[in-house]
Amino acid sequence: MIKEDCSTTCALSRKDFVSDQQVKWCPGCGDYAILSAVQNTLPSLGKKKEDIVFISGIGCSSRFPYYMDTYGFHTIHGRAAAIASGVKMANPNLSVWEVTGDGDSLAIGGNHFIHLIRRNIDLNILLFNNKIYGLTKGQFSPTSDQGFVTKSSPHGTIEEPFLPGELALGAKGNFYARVPDTNPKFMTEVFTRAAIHRGTSLVEILQNCVIFNDDIHEAITSKETKEDAQLILEHGKPMIFGKEKNKGIRLNGLKLEVVTIGENGVTEEDLLIHNAHDEDPTLQLMLIRMSLPEFPVALGVIREVSTSVYEDVLIDQIKTAKEKTKYKSLDDFFNSGDTWQVK
Amino acid sequence: MVSDKNTIEVEKIVIKFAGDSGDGMQLTGTQFSDTSSLFGNDIATFPDYPSEIRAPQGTISGVSGFQVHIGKSGIYSPGDIADVLVAMNPAALKANLNSLRKSGIIITDIDSFDKKGLEKAEYITNPLEDGSLEDYKIIEAPVTSLTKKCIIDLNLGLDNKSILRCKNMFTLGMVYCMFNRSLEQSENFITTKFKKKPELVTANLAALHAGHNYAYTIELLASAYTVLPADNKAGLYRNITGNQAVAWGVMAASERSGREIFLGSYPITPATDIMHELVKHKWFGAKVFQAEDEIAGICSSIGASFAGNLAITTTSGPGLALKGEAIGLAIMAELPLVIVNVQRGGPSTGLPTKTEQSDLMQALYGRNGDSPAIVIAAGSPSDCFDFAYIACKLALEHMTPVILLTDGYLGNGAEAWAIKKTKDLPSITPCLVNKNVKDWEPYLRNPDTLARYWATPGMPGYEHRIGGLEKQEVSGKVSHNAENHEKMTLMRAAKIERVKKFIPLQKVKGKEYDDLLIVGWGGTYGTVFGAVTDLQAEGYNIAFCQFNYINPLPENTAEIFSKYKRIMVCELNMGQFANHLRATIPQFTYMQHNKIQGQPFTIDELKNKFIKTLAE
Structure with missing residues (x-):
């Protein structure tokens, strides 16, 4: 049945993006806040509803498209990046969002993840990172901390985890942001930035799995500690954080360090100014790697660099080829070259 | 031209060019077949090359071949036994001697039959001298030394390696003389190919002419052959x-359906050339x-x-295995998709450059769940045009993945194609949703096709x-x-079964009732057709059914089978199509004739088999 709506004729609101499906995540799941933040983000993008597509792989997060009243495709494990790439290349006018998780994108879909980022196709990736496999009921993931005890690692994991941001920048990524699922307003801001950025935008969302890995991001997100645990980055602004707004990040030789303004002669002038637009990713990588307890965790848009976009070049090549071709039609092409007439 | 010579007219002839994989035999063969078709011959070609790009020089594993079958008419296959073998070195001779007919002609580069060359080919004695080739007519041409001489004389400043690369043009010139062909097409080719390196144009043209003149002047070729233009x-x-x-x-299909083409593919032998062409x-x-x-x-x-x-992906056997899960997604999502599988010898990496009808079972069943797809197979190189078109038409009209099976033999083989006009092709009406x-x-x-209606992003009001x-x-x-799951499983099966109503009825070549019905499918068409046609002309009671629609099978298949005393299924595998028939039309007994050597059938072997079977 075709819904009578005003999607193309009037301003959209959050409710235009709410589908008729009952949301079936576990009560208390961080996904609810993310869904709501996405639904709040879309009306401001100026995109028609029919031009928005959500593509997901497999995992709890990948049910996301069912809850969005846009075009959506819930695909197979790990392959959302490749399928979303095809959607965007087929119709570059679409706003394409890939919804994925740490297992979907960094384990089974790792190959597609890095190549999508390397190609810089204009997609927005929302990577729900809860450091656990939820849908299969509690195995460690590629982002689980070393030694983490799960059903499939009763003696603790042996592996080093990935940092999604580090991986993305290693794959030549141009947009990387990190946000916690506990701050709806912040999520909406970052999602908007990701949508506006042309090229592949990766947003890592620190998402809480209430059943299998509850409070995994608690040290970063709890009300009591978050001001000291989070460094919220803004391009062009000094890196200040802490309850008293008196702590900051300074470069000491080739290392970052936490300093307190007013102590040991440190002033705001000594602090690093965040440059998300720096093409050289060195400092951005250092920020991505900062971890508790020595450092706060860097949040916000860490890297945002403009460069050529895959499908722009593809379309341009096609346009040029069409202009330059000597063939008037397909039949003309078939009939060209070495042919002979049989009478 | 050799019009003043004693010229023999022949109906058809098979020439095999063989040499080291660096000798340029594929190019030589292609040039000869292009020239012949411009002359008006019917042609079919088959390249046979090693999977190593450069196997050790001079060894048997490094031999690359290109077979050309030219004829006045009725060329259905690249031919099984060669009449003429061009062997650029001892290894090429050794590797191909068994595919040359007795009393056939061998053209060799005598310069390559030195101690080193013979050792590399593992000859203990020189076959040109030990009498082992006395059944053949041997032409010993000093190809290397004459090529060198004619180019060095020009003082072009080329190094030895570049000079030796022109050997193939010398040989081509000889063969052109032998078959009374004009050099013009190849002259144009050389001039265009080396446009930016004029010294190479000069060198290659010199070698081509030198070879032609050599063959003509010393009249080592007892007579020139003429294969008249095809009817x-x-x-x-x-x-x-x-x-x-x-x-x-x-x-x-894109032109007729109004859908833009998207090809997502990963390089794999022998399918990659489809991507190369489309890009x-x-x-x-x-x-x-x-x-x-x-x-991906x-x-x-x-x-x-x-x-x-209009979405396509191209692959070969191992790649189809990797795509299995995604094909299942397209079946569940009921999206149009064409999967072209250029089959090669399997399992695993198998024989990448050799042909085999290896993936019929994989195409039919290689997925989880009950997941039927349309499977069709092309029968000849030019047939690939029609079946690629039909694959797209069926995918777009029936909203399903379609697997098109070709094989290395078809993919790399060439033949004459009667150029089609796009407006004469059947119309394609994608099953798009519309306001009606x-x-x-x-x-x-x-309700006719059971296909769901396609609504695509960008269409307002159809968000889903x-x-x-x-x-x-x-x-x-x-x-x-x-x-619901059972209902939907049956629905997906019924949708594919319904395709029967939209494909042509199965045809038979031969009498309606007879002793033996030969059944083949896909790429063996040319050889099986050739064998049956010959035997019919000789008066044998034999008929032939070539299948291109594999799943679903044409509606009248059982009816046809019921008219024959015996049915024999010929295929290049252990019996995959025979088993498919046993599963879908179990009321008949299917004899089998199989070959799993990475090589096509030959007409002779099929005829022998069929005659023997008819006598039993």
Whole structure:
């Protein structure tokens, strides 16, 4: 049945993006806040509803498209990046969002993840990172901390985890942001930035799995500690954080360090100014790697660099080829070259 | 030209060019076949090359061959036994002698039959001297030394390696003389190919002419052969390889369906040339995406299909295995998708450059769940155009993945193609939703085809979600309901079965009732057809059924089978199509004739087998 709506004729609101499906995540799941933040983000993008597509792989997060009243495709494990790439290349006018998780994108879909980022196709990736496999009921993931005890690692994991941001920048990524699922307003801001950025935008969302890995991001997100645990980055602004707004990040030789303004002669002038637009990713990588307890965790848009976009070049090549071709039609092409007439 | 010579007219002739994989035999063979078809011959070609790019020089594993069958008419295969073998070194002679007919002609480069060359080919004595070749006519030409001499005299400043690369043109010149062919086509080719390196144009032209003059002047060739132009139906012709034909068929389908082409693919022998061909046609709007792996190849195509493109992926056996899960997604999501599988010897990496009808079972069943897809197979290089077109038509009209099976033999083989006009091709009407479709929901079906209506992103009012989870009928919402799953499984099967109503009836070559019905499918068409045609002319009671529609089978298949005393299924595998027939039409007994050597059937071996069977 075709819904009578005003999607193309009037301003959209959050409710235009709410589908008729009952949301079936576990009560208390961080996904609810993310869904709501996405639904709040879309009306401001100026995109028609029919031009928005959500593509997901497999995992709890990948049910996301069912809850969005846009075009959506819930695909197979790990392959959302490749399928979303095809959607965007087929119709570059679409706003394409890939919804994925740490297992979907960094384990089974790792190959597609890095190549999508390397190609810089204009997609927005929302990577729900809860450091656990939820849908299969509690195995460690590629982002689980070393030694983490799960059903499939009763003696603790042996592996080093990935940092999604580090991986993305290693794959030549141009947009990387990190946000916690506990701050709806912040999520909406970052999602908007990701949508506006042309090229592949990766947003890592620190998402809480209430059943299998509850409070995994608690040290970063709890009300009591978050001001000291989070460094919220803004391009062009000094890196200040802490309850008293008196702590900051300074470069000491080739290392970052936490300093307190007013102590040991440190002033705001000594602090690093965040440059998300720096093409050289060195400092951005250092920020991505900062971890508790020595450092706060860097949040916000860490890297945002403009460069050529895959499908722009593809379309341009096609346009040029069409202009330059000597063939008037397909039949003309078939009939060209070495042919002979049989009478 | 050799018009003043004693010229022998022959109906058809098979020439095999063989040499080291660096000797340029593929190019030589292609040049000869192009010239012959411009002359008006009917042709069929078959390249046979090693999977190593450069195996050790001079060894048997490094031998590369290119077989050309030219004739006045009725060329259905590249021919089984060669009449003329061009062997550029001892290894090429050793590797190909068993495919040369007794009393056939061997043209060799005598310069290569030195101690080193013979050792590399593992000859204990020199076959040119030990009498082992006395059944053949041998032409010992000093190809290396004459090529060197004619080029060095020109003082072009070329190094020895570049000079020796012209040997193949010397040989080509000899063969042109032998078959009374004009040098013009190859002269033009050389001039264009080396446009930026004039010294190479001069050198190659010199070698070509020197070879031609050598053959003519010393009259080592006892007589020149003439293969007269073919009696083909009137029309404009050109040569086409199977892989090229697939790409062009897809382009024609794009033109007629109004859907842009998207090809997501990953390089794999022997399918890669389809991607190479299609990417040349950005002028036509073809989007070609070289993905990071086979899975991304098909998945990007599924994404493009969801977004409304005519989506294709190309692969060969091992790649089809990797694509299995994604094909299942396209079946569940009921999206149009064409999967072209250029089959090669398997299992595993198998024989990448050799042909085999290896993947019929994989195409039919290689997925989880009951997951039927349309499977069709092309029968000859030019047939690949028609079946690529039909694959696209069926995918777009029936909203399903279609697997098109070709093989290395078809993909790399070439033959004359009567150029089609796109307007003469059958129309393609994609099953798109439109305003006449009342009460649309994502899985509402067209009552004729049972295909769901396609609504693509960008179409206002049709926003919907699909995916790999089981669907509620009509609404397309996720459903775990037990009865619904059974209903939907049966529906997916019925949708494919319904395709029977839209494909042509099976035809038979031969009498309606007879002793023996030979059944073949796909790429063995030329040889099986040739063998049966010969035997029919000789008065044997034999008929032939060539299958191109594999799943579903044509509606009248059982009716045809019932008219023959015995049925023999011939295929290049252990009996996959025979087993498919046993599963789908179990009331008949199917004899088998199989070959699993990475090589096509030969007409002679088939005839012998059929005569023996008829006598039993």
